[in-house]
Amino acid sequence: MxxxxxxxxxxxxxxxxxxxxxxxxxxxxxxxxxxxxxxxxxxxxxxxxxxxxxxxxxxxxxxxxxxxxxxxxxxLAIVFQEYGRSLFPWLRVAENIELPLKSKGVGRAERRRIVDESLTAVGLGDAAKAYPWQLSGGMQQRVAIARAIAFQxxxxxxxxxxxxxxxxxxxxxxxxxxxxxxxxxxxxxxxxxxxxxxxxxxxxxxxxxxxxxxxxxxxxxxxxxxxxxxxxxxxxxxxxxxxxxxxxxxxxxxxxxxx
Missing domain, CATH: 3.40.50.300 (P-loop containing nucleotide triphosphate hydrolases)
Incomplete structure (x- = not known):
């Protein structure tokens, strides 16, 4: 690979x-x-x-x-050390994760399904509507990982x-x-x-x-x-x-x- x-x-x-x-x-x-x-x-x-x-x-x-x-x-996806800089603070968690999916042309319903699955996989199933700055450092890094795996x-x-x-x-x-x-x-x-x-x-x-x-x-x-x-x-x-x-x-x- x-x-x-x-x-x-x-x-x-x-x-x-x-x-x-x-x-x-x-x-x-x-x-x-x-x-x-x-x-x-x-x-x-x-x-x-x-x-x-x-x-x-x-x-x-x-x-x-x-x-x-x-x-x-x-x-290929990358998860960086400086997770705070890789998340857009003005977008909610779900919107951050959706970004690469939009670039791939994934439909809205499918995007929501993938976002939900990715957040559940990293233990943040209830955080979709939060902003990154409302989360702890560890939770923000989980969001960054969720975004990476959502890209599949x-x-x-x-x-x-x-x-x-x-x-x-x-x-x-x-x-x-x-x-x-x-x-x-x-x-x-x-x-x-x-x-x-x-x-x-x-x-x-x-x-x-x-x-x-x-x-x-x-x-x-x-x-x-x-x-x-x-x-x-x-x-x-x-x-x-x-x-x-x-x-x-x-x-x-x-x-x-x-x-």
Whole structure:
């Protein structure tokens, strides 16, 4: 579903250039949940923006569902970290979720059905008439997720979507992300700086090196499909996987050029 081959991204002109992505190659099969972690500033968001067609790579190839990415692909949705900026405060919750459906030409009755289904899926069945500013941060992020799944994407990109909420809300949203993924069968690429979150959520954890970025390791997460915040995180295997990912990221920091 996602193909990244020798992706390279350089910022700046001839005078001063910054190589954000050095050589990234990655494949994500249909229906898989993959988490991406790496040292701060390693280009995780740049990678996501190239995949989403929001940023043109300097070289290399990016494909979604077999089609080269030259702009935002059909069937792809993005959930950003700054959920407050991605929701229109003057529109009610249902109207925010309807926006991408209107652009697809979906009829009014069908839009209402999809909005209701999406809000129910994220536990906000009674919030359709509220404005985003009337909701808590965690609820606003649920609205952003509802809007993404209402679009019925084949691919969902998530850019550190839970970084700005408190610990309890974050745990609830992590479980929501897995529930939505299992229910709708989307391919998910989830960028995070939180190692525990990556191990808890993903079927795979892709570790990136320091900039100029490459794939340091691609690790299968052999935890049970059914996961629980207490039981899973207190298990021996979770601790082993977490320690392995943490040690590789620490190695990447030490190996940073010029450090």
């Amino acid at each position: 996602l193909e990244i081959r020798s992706l390279r991204k350089v910022y700046g002109g001839h005078g001063r250039q910054v190589e954000a992505l050095g050589d990234v190659t990655l494949t994500v099969p249909e229906g898989q949940f993959v988490c991406v972690v790496g040292p701060s500033g390693c280009g995780k968001t740049t990678l996501l923006r190239c995949l989403g067609g929001l940023l043109a790579p300097t070289s290399g190839e990016v494909e979604v569902a077999g089609q080269p990415v030259t702009g935002p692909p059909d069937g 994407p084949k691919v969902l990109l998530m850019d550190e979507p839970f970084a700005a909420v408190d610990a309890q809300t974050r745990a609830d949203l992590e479980d929501l992300a897995r529930t939505v993924w299992q229910r709708f069968g989307m391919t998910v690429l989830f960028v995070t700086h939180d190692i525990d979150e990556a191990v808890y959520l993903g079927q795979r954890v892709v570790m990136l090196s320091a900039s100029p970025t490459r794939v340091l390791e691609d690790l299968d997460i052999d935890l049970p499909d059914k996961r629980d915040q207490l039981a899973t995180r207190s298990g021996t295997r979770f601790a082993e996987l977490r320690s392995h990912v943490y040690s590789r990221i620490q190695e990447a920091k030490i190996a940073r050029p010029g450090s």
